[in-house]
Amino acid sequence: MSLSLLEWFADQIETFAPATGYGERQTLYAELNALQSDQSASQNDHIGLFVLSQVVAAHQLTKPALDEKPRRDRSAHDNWYSKERNRIVKLLQQIDESPVVSSFHATVHYYPAETVTCPHGRNQKTCDALYALRLTLDLLERYPALPGVRKQVERLRHLEPHLPPLSDVCQPQRLSPLEAPLSDMAMVASTADPLPDDCALYLLGTVVGRLRQAGLTVAQSCDVVDRLLTLCFDQPDVAGNRPTLLAEQWRRLC
Numbered sequence: 681m682s683l684s685l686l687e688w689f690a691d692q693i694e695t696f697a698p699a700t701g702y703g704e705r706q707t708l709y710a711e712l713n714a715l716q717s718d719q720s721a722s723q724n725d726h727i728g729l730f731v732l733s734q735v736v737a738a739h740q741l742t743k744p745a746l747d748e749k750p751r752r753d754r755s756a757h758d759n760w761y762s763k764e765r766n767r768i769v770k771l772l773q774q775i776d777e778s779p780v781v782s783s784f785h786a787t788v789h790y791y792p793a794e795t796v797t798c799p800h801g802r803n804q805k806t807c808d809a810l811y812a813l814r815l816t817l818d819l820l821e822r823y824p825a826l827p828g829v830r831k832q833v834e835r836l837r838h839l840e841p842h843l844p845p846l847s848d849v850c851q852p853q854r855l856s857p858l859e860a861p862l863s864d865m866a867m868v869a870s871t872a873d874p875l876p877d878d879c880a881l882y883l884l885g886t887v888v889g890r891l892r893q894a895g896l897t898v899a900q901s902c903d904v905v906d907r908l909l910t911l912c913f914d915q916p917d918v919a920g921n922r923p924t925l926l927a928e929q930w931r932r933l934c
Contacts, residue, residue, distance in 0.1 A: 689732035828933030829885030
């Protein structure tokens with residue numbers, strides 16, 4: 681399995697995870713990878729990839745359907761790219777000038793003009809997202825979710841009704857991003873959106889079963905889900921008993 685693909689999913693999580701907890705997330709990813717006894721396993725059977733893909737899917741369930749843009753000719757593409765870069769610069773300036781902004785968090789990187797559109801004629805980000813969605817659904821065919829989250833799985837399927845096969849989309853690659861010019865750089869404070877209850881249940885109904893197949897108990901698997909909710913969605917276990925409650929919820933989903 682391509683390590684770049686696993687890292688790509690981890691990078692996607694960083695786009696919506698809270699600003700804090702980066703090191704703890706990396707520790708959790710390493711622990712998930714350590715569960716993989718067969719290091720030569722394909723992406724269809726990689727435990728860490730399955731879990732990270734479900735985290736991204738849970739977040740995707742809170743978003744609108746994927747937007748596939750038509751191919752532009754070269755002149756129109758260059759014009760659009762220039763306007764889009766200028767629009768982002770203005771947005772960053774507005775953020776920088778806001779009286780409520782005191783500090784920044786993330787550096788902005790850009791696709792080069794020649795790679796922002798993929799070989800299939802889609803925006804590269806859209807094609808990557810289509811691959812991720814197709815892979816996630818394929819993994820759920822191999823390792824089905826619990827009956828109690830079928831509605832969420834169907835919602836995931838309907839994010840893109842005409843989803844192409846993996847052979848017709850780009851496999852995401854983790855590339856070294858190009859640093860934006862200094863005038864185009866800003867740091868944006870990262871706050872994670874709360875995960876709706878049904879999306880949290882989706883995470884529970886997909887991840888726990890796969891972790892149990894890797895040898896973890898229900899309690900240990902629910903502890904992993906608890907950490908995912910805390911570290912990836914900024915939903916800490918305030919009462920200190922969430923793993924126990926998650927285990928009870930998991931049994932009701934079966």
